[in-house]
Amino acid sequence: MGGEPPEPAPPGGAEAAASRGDWAVVALLLALGAFLAHGTATMDVPENSGSPGPRFVPVIVTVLTFVLAALMAAQVARATAGAGVRAPERSAHGEETDWRAVGVVVASFLAFTALLSPLGWLLSAALLFWGTGYALGGRRPLFDAGVALSVSAAFQLAFSAGLGLALPAGVLEGAF
Structure with missing residues (x-):
C-alpha cells in the first residue's frame, strides 16, 4: 500500500x-x-x-x-x-x-488607563467597554455606548456599596 x-x-x-x-x-x-x-x-x-x-x-x-x-x-x-x-x-x-480587533482592545485599555484620573471611572470604563464591544463586532454605537455606561455604573455601584471603595470621580466630582 x-x-x-x-x-x-x-x-x-x-x-x-x-x-x-x-x-x-x-x-x-x-x-x-x-x-x-x-x-x-x-x-x-x-x-x-x-x-x-x-x-x-x-x-x-x-x-x-x-x-x-x-x-x-x-x-x-x-x-x-x-x-x-x-x-x-x-x-x-x-x-x-483578528489583529485589528486586538489592537482596538489594547488601544481602549491604554485610553482607559490614561483617562481614568481626568475623566473618572464611570466615563473611562464606559469608553473601555465600548471599545471592547466594538472590537468584538458591536456596530450599534449608541446602543453599545448605553450598555457600556450601564456596565460601568454597575461596577461603580458594586465597588462603592459592596466594598466601600470610592472609584475615581474625575470630571463628575460633586455632580451627584
Whole structure:
C-alpha cells in the first residue's frame, strides 16, 4: 500500500508565524500581570480600611492574568510540539487572529488607563467597554455606548456599596 508518511512542514512557515504571534500574546499577558502585581504591591492602603480591603480585587485580577498566561502558554506549547496540530490562533473555521480587533482592545485599555484620573471611572470604563464591544463586532454605537455606561455604573455601584471603595470621580466630582 505503500507510500511513505508525509514529511512535516519545514519550520518557519505559517505555523511558525502563528506560534510567534501566540507567544507574543503570552508575553503581553505576563507583562500585564507583572504591571498589575507591582501596582497592587505599591498601592497606598489607608490604615483604617476594612476587610477585604482595596487590594482584594486587584490581587484577584493579577492572579487570573498570570493563570491565563500560563494556560495559554501551555496551549501554545502543546500546539507547536504536536505534529500537524493547528496553531491555537486559528478558529474552528480556519480564520486567523483578528489583529485589528486586538489592537482596538489594547488601544481602549491604554485610553482607559490614561483617562481614568481626568475623566473618572464611570466615563473611562464606559469608553473601555465600548471599545471592547466594538472590537468584538458591536456596530450599534449608541446602543453599545448605553450598555457600556450601564456596565460601568454597575461596577461603580458594586465597588462603592459592596466594598466601600470610592472609584475615581474625575470630571463628575460633586455632580451627584
